[in-house]
Amino acid sequence: MTPEICPNCDAEVPPGARACPECGADEDTGWSQGAYCDRLGIPDPDEEFDREEFVKNEFGPAEKPSRIKVIWIITALVLAGLLLLMAF
C-alpha cells in the first residue's frame, strides 16, 4: 500500500505511486511496517523480543572478561608475593 507521506523522507507521495519521488523508497525498501517502526524507535511487533540477546547486549560481553582480568591480577599479585618471600 502506498502511504500519503513517505515514512523515509516525509515527502508527499502521489496517490498510486509505486515509489517515493524524493528518495525512491518503495514497498520493498521504504514504507513497510518495519520501516515505520524503525523510524519511531519502536521494535517491530512481528519480531519476537529476544530477552537472551537483549541481556547479552546489555550486560554480557563486558562482564566475563573483567572477571577473568581480576583473577589474573590476583594471580600476578600472589606470584609477586611468593617471589618476594623467596628472595628474602
Ligand SMILES: [Zn+2]
Ligand atoms: Zn521518500
